[in-house]
Amino acid sequence: METELVQVDEGLLTVCCIPGDGDCLFSSLTHQIWGCPPHDAAHQLYVRTLRSQVVQYYRERLPTLSDGLYAQALVIFPDVSSVLSPTQLVDHFLNSLSMPGFWGGEESLIAISEILDFAVTVFRERSVAISLNSSGSQELRLVHRVAPSGEYTHYDSVLSIRTGTYLLLFILFNFSFIYYHFAVKHKRRLAFEHGSVPPTKQAAASDCSLTSSGVSPIGITADPPVSAPTVLLAHSIALGKSITSYPSFKDQLSGKYKYIDDKIVVVDGNLVTSRGPGTAFDFALKLGEILVGADKVKQVASGMLYNMNIHN
Incomplete structure (x- = not known):
């Protein structure tokens, strides 16, 4: 398992390096929840399970959450938004989210934190951390990495943090x-x-x-x-x-x-x-x-x- 030190506002993180294959968020969550590193034979099974749970979470709550999903789908799929109805576009987004290699984001973190009743802390390079479901029974810790372009494009799993x-x-x-x-x-x-x-x-x-x-x-x-x-x-x-x-x-x-x-x-x-x-x-x-x-x-x-x- 490859590790790396990452400096954030809250301290010095030791992180497990996750492959940048489009599954980095779900792979980081898999490592946090089950301790399963990316090279483990069961890792992809856990990743698929998490994706499935997130999609099911949103399909069951479409009457109340569809507007938020539609707004996010407009950003992700600008080319098809003009030919699909809002309902079709949300369905297209959720179908894509269930597929390997499709980037997950804050919507997936929110769903996992609610499904498992876990607190989620996302440290961020060049910015302060964000927390979801702070009253959760356990804490999952990820770091959102910054690409040379200045955009947040990758997640790694946090092993430890060294504070002041x-x-x-x-x-x-x-x-x-x-x-x-x-x-x-x-x-x-x-x-x-x-x-x-x-x-x-x-x-x-x-x-x-x-x-x-x-x-x-x-x-x-x-x-x-x-x-x-x-x-x-x-x-x-x-x-x-x-x-x-x-x-x-x-x-x-x-x-x-x-x-x-x-x-x-x-x-x-x-x-x-x-x-x-x-x-x-x-x-x-x-x-x-x-x-x-x-x-x-x-x-x-x-x-x-x-x-x-x-x-x-």
Whole structure:
């Protein structure tokens, strides 16, 4: 099963890639409802079943829903609308909808959500998600993809969504792991650096720097016996900026930087510095605040029962 990451307003989606064969909506629903991927032998049977259920749903409700179906059929079949009566055109639309390869749209999503009493969430590239039957017993999640022409032409099945909370937890976990594994366990230097300036051989074996490419903050914390901000000093990077470090390096750094020793985390532009192992969570939370916002950081910190000590 081929998967892909898709960015939408609500977060980062992991999707199951569905073939673009005209059955993408029904194939995505099949994957959501039965967990049946496109290559499975039973997949097309389920697709045909869904199409049949949608058509039956509308035929049973033609007295009340025919006007809406007629309006949609006019858009889909402009060439034949002049030679068919409204009743014939609606019938032509429903017959076509029952056939493999005929595109389904919102009318099919509405029908399925009502037939199965499922909530349906359709995420959309370049726009906000839409929801159908939000009180449904289960949720089906699809993403409507945008073609190069700018039109919505394809559906994929959503496997998961990573929200701001997930991203922040990801930062916290990975920073803590990186710090322990390299700075404490192996006493090696780890540098995911902003730019390409390498640290000198004199830089600490335990230096640790962390960078995010999103808004380009450079985050640096340190443990003794050598402070990571000395990497900046060795290369004359960000001279004059406000920074902090492990306390014993104050004298070494204060001549070239505006040294702050009464804050756990110091932010100056895109430079974020902290003091040592004991401030690692505050440091990671500050990076999270820059990336996903203060409200999300407070929510995650509260869920961790962590008393935030971040100061701007």
